[in-house]
Amino acid sequence: MENVHLAVEDDDLYSGYNDYNPTFDSEELENDVGFQQAVRTSHGRRPPMTAKFPGTAIGARPLVSSFGSRIPMASSMGRPMTGAVQDGAARPMTAVRAAGYTSSLTRGSTFDPLGQSRGPAPPLEAKNEDAAEEKIKILEKKVNDLIEESCMAQSMGSLQLALEKAKEAGRKERALVRQREQSGNGDHINLDLTYSVLLNLANQYANNEMYTEALNSYQVIVKNKMFNNAGRLKVNMANIYFKQKNYPKAIKFYRMALDQISNAHKEMRIKIMQNIGVVFVRMGQYTDAITSFEHIMSESPNIKTGFNLILCYYAIGDRDRMKKAFQKLISVPLGIDDEDKYIPSNDDATSNMVIEAIKNDKLHQMERDLKVLAEKYIMTAAKLIAPVIESSFATGFDCCVDMVKSSQYVELANDLEINKAITYLRQKDFNQVEAVETLKTFEKKDSRVKSAAATNLSFLYFLEKDYDQADRYADLAMNADRYNPAALINKGNTVFVKQDYEKAAEFYKEALRNDSSCTEALYNLGLTYKRLHRLEEALDCFLKLHAILRNSAQVMYQLGHLYELLEDPQQAIEWLMQVISVTPTDPQALAKLGELHDGEGDKSQAFQYYYDSFRYFPSNIDVIEWLGAYYIETQFCEKAIQYFERATLIQPTQVKWQLMVASCYRRSGNYQKALETYKDIHRKFPENVECLRFLVRLCTDMGLKEVQEYATMLKKVEKLKEIREQRVKSGREGSARSRREGSAGSSEVDVKAVSQSETKQLSPHLDSGRESGHSSNSMKGERLSAKMRSLPGSNEPYEASNPKELDASYVDPLGPQMERPKTGAKKRVDDDDFADEELGDDLLPE
Numbered sequence: 001m002e003n004v005h006l007a008v009e010d011d012d013l014y015s016g017y018n019d020y021n022p023t024f025d026s027e028e029l030e031n032d033v034g035f036q037q038a039v040r041t042s043h044g045r046r047p048p049m050t051a052k053f054p055g056t057a058i059g060a061r062p063l064v065s066s067f068g069s070r071i072p073m074a075s076s077m078g079r080p081m082t083g084a085v086q087d088g089a090a091r092p093m094t095a096v097r098a099a100g101y102t103s104s105l106t107r108g109s110t111f112d113p114l115g116q117s118r119g120p121a122p123p124l125e126a127k128n129e130d131a132a133e134e135k136i137k138i139l140e141k142k143v144n145d146l147i148e149e150s151c152m153a154q155s156m157g158s159l160q161l162a163l164e165k166a167k168e169a170g171r172k173e174r175a176l177v178r179q180r181e182q183s184g185n186g187d188h189i190n191l192d193l194t195y196s197v198l199l200n201l202a203n204q205y206a207n208n209e210m211y212t213e214a215l216n217s218y219q220v221i222v223k224n225k226m227f228n229n230a231g232r233l234k235v236n237m238a239n240i241y242f243k244q245k246n247y248p249k250a251i252k253f254y255r256m257a258l259d260q261i262s263n264a265h266k267e268m269r270i271k272i273m274q275n276i277g278v279v280f281v282r283m284g285q286y287t288d289a290i291t292s293f294e295h296i297m298s299e300s301p302n303i304k305t306g307f308n309l310i311l312c313y314y315a316i317g318d319r320d321r322m323k324k325a326f327q328k329l330i331s332v333p334l335g336i337d338d339e340d341k342y343i344p345s346n347d348d349a350t351s352n353m354v355i356e357a358i359k360n361d362k363l364h365q366m367e368r369d370l371k372v373l374a375e376k377y378i379m380t381a382a383k384l385i386a387p388v389i390e391s392s393f394a395t396g397f398d399c400c401v402d403m404v405k406s407s408q409y410v411e412l413a414n415d416l417e418i419n420k421a422i423t424y425l426r427q428k429d430f431n432q433v434e435a436v437e438t439l440k441t442f443e444k445k446d447s448r449v450k451s452a453a454a455t456n457l458s459f460l461y462f463l464e465k466d467y468d469q470a471d472r473y474a475d476l477a478m479n480a481d482r483y484n485p486a487a488l489i490n491k492g493n494t495v496f497v498k499q500d501y502e503k504a505a506e507f508y509k510e511a512l513r514n515d516s517s518c519t520e521a522l523y524n525l526g527l528t529y530k531r532l533h534r535l536e537e538a539l540d541c542f543l544k545l546h547a548i549l550r551n552s553a554q555v556m557y558q559l560g561h562l563y564e565l566l567e568d569p570q571q572a573i574e575w576l577m578q579v580i581s582v583t584p585t586d587p588q589a590l591a592k593l594g595e596l597h598d599g600e601g602d603k604s605q606a607f608q609y610y611y612d613s614f615r616y617f618p619s620n621i622d623v624i625e626w627l628g629a630y631y632i633e634t635q636f637c638e639k640a641i642q643y644f645e646r647a648t649l650i651q652p653t654q655v656k657w658q659l660m661v662a663s664c665y666r667r668s669g670n671y672q673k674a675l676e677t678y679k680d681i682h683r684k685f686p687e688n689v690e691c692l693r694f695l696v697r698l699c700t701d702m703g704l705k706e707v708q709e710y711a712t713m714l715k716k717v718e719k720l721k722e723i724r725e726q727r728v729k730s731g732r733e734g735s736a737r738s739r740r741e742g743s744a745g746s747s748e749v750d751v752k753a754v755s756q757s758e759t760k761q762l763s764p765h766l767d768s769g770r771e772s773g774h775s776s777n778s779m780k781g782e783r784l785s786a787k788m789r790s791l792p793g794s795n796e797p798y799e800a801s802n803p804k805e806l807d808a809s810y811v812d813p814l815g816p817q818m819e820r821p822k823t824g825a826k827k828r829v830d831d832d833d834f835a836d837e838e839l840g841d842d843l844l845p846e
Helices: 026-031 033-040 094-099 132-155 159-182 191-207 211-223 230-243 247-259 266-283 286-299 303-316 319-330 349-358 362-389 393-405 412-426 432-444 447-463 467-480 485-496 501-514 519-531 535-548 553-565 569-582 587-599 603-616 621-633 637-650 655-667 671-684 689-702 707-741 746-761 774-790
Strands: 062-064 070-072
Touching (some): 159 191, 191 230, 230 266, 286 303, 319 362, 319 393, 362 393, 519 553, 553 587, 569 587, 637 655, 655 671, 655 689
Antiparallel strands (some): 062 070
């Protein structure tokens, strides 16, 4: 009770509230001179002074009461005012304490609102890597880095490395989940990271053709309900089933994915339906495929779907719907801007620079590729359906041309007309006159079409060996388009057959300058250099060509032949071995390899190649002759008999093969069979001296009575032979005297004769074996003849036959067409199943 104080009756509980403080009289501030002066100076921007009497900031403002007195309002809780004086000390101003201000300054203190006198701030606390949360963050970063590395490796083609990175990312992610669970944060698992790891792993399995593992990974994602829109991945699973040719399951998953994609994603639904149609085509269910393709063409038409729809109608043989589908195909909008916008104007230099910058940008290249693809599909579809939509091929093609002329692809009409002429030639019962007449209608068209038609006409006439007409149309094609490489090649070919090789080389070079990838020009230029005996330049041409056409047997053979001419048999053998690797059943290439090994002294290897050549082509007389001589040399005369008997069947009028058969019987000790063979030869060739001599010899050795008869006949034949030789000798002496007595003009006759012989040797057939020169062939013929003369015995008369009777010339392993100049028929479309070309680049003149 000592703390309880009773109120005194004289004390007024409300005293002090009626006192008036003029400081708070805001209504009279306009008339206060000091206040107005303070407002105009910097003094007015100082903080306001605090009140000196109790009460809140709200109650500090004097209010006019209903009684007219000005009284300050006190706080309802009785709390003193913020700036009130308590026990003689001023309370700091709360609003400015954070900036370093105080209501009263101690003696000797300085103004330091930023606290610089306290020194530098303490260093930041170092991260504690042992903390669980920090470990989780580091592990998450490692997983993300591994996913990025996996994707980068895939983009660079390192599929195995990409798979390894994806697997490692999966291991790290599982470790991350375990660590979260151990730290008690299992509810905060990063689902996006888990989804990324699983999806990347499944993709890498699919890229490495590990389809079972990929399907399992996709299944884990699809079955997890926590992943939103995971059902779309069933498209990927369907693609894998399609690659595995499990078409029913592919369709099932495509349809499941289609059910889980809303109609808002129209483009994705169209792509999935297109895949379903393709799968039905693979299964041969063309009606179901047509249903899918027709829906796509009605909702969102595109070029590929339109072409596939035409193929399906073609498969079921529906003519009317083929026409309608072709009409829809040429009506598909490509969404490509007009090419005129890329034509620069001469007025504005800035716009011209912009046009040049965008002329070859990625978007314009994509537009060009799309247009080329559309033209390819339209051309292929027209060539496919033209023979079947009408009663005849020509009528059907005309129908397609009329539809194309009324569409946005007007320029394709001329190309279709040219393909119509080419298709005439490709038909079994082709009418070449119709093709020529169709091509001639383009002579008055624009330059591009005229050049293409003239190029094909030149090629046709070149095949017919009408070189004048071929030359005329080649000139016409060049005049219409000087940069047409096919026209230049045809012109070079017409000059080549006239043996003007220097001029032909110039045309081939010009064609290469216009199109550096023109393989026909490079091949023909190499042949031309061979004819000019510029072997090093020819070798350079064919080496460049081999870099472009890696598996061309023609090119590799030419390289081998050139090395043989350059007297480098080892290199020639290497290139011919490559020819055999590409065409292992080529008998002439095998025979050439045998010849080269024989020249190197490797008889066993030469025998192997000659024997393989004989197996694939048992009618090559040179191979038969070599094998027979080889068996005689190795003392296996019985085996040689079958080869010479085959030679007898091939050349029954050549007595030497029958003499070789009889000689083999005699050398093997079968004298009776040898005698019968000689008698048979004598009946066929009664004037053959060698046969009669061996008959006399055998009858003498065997003690037969016919010896006198054969001896008499031998004398008569020898005498007749001497008379003939004397007549030939006298004729030669007479011709020699006439040449000595002739005038100086006779030398010109000799020169012409040499020129004609050279012309015959270098004929338009361009046989590479003959082009290699008479030296190698004659040496081979002499070598084989000498071998055959020396086998049975040097003094035996039947081996004394003229070496010229043994034709040892080598024939080109790829036939007489190997060294003919390739023609320049202009290729019009890409090489695909239905793609056509203007008379084919690889047709060689006969």
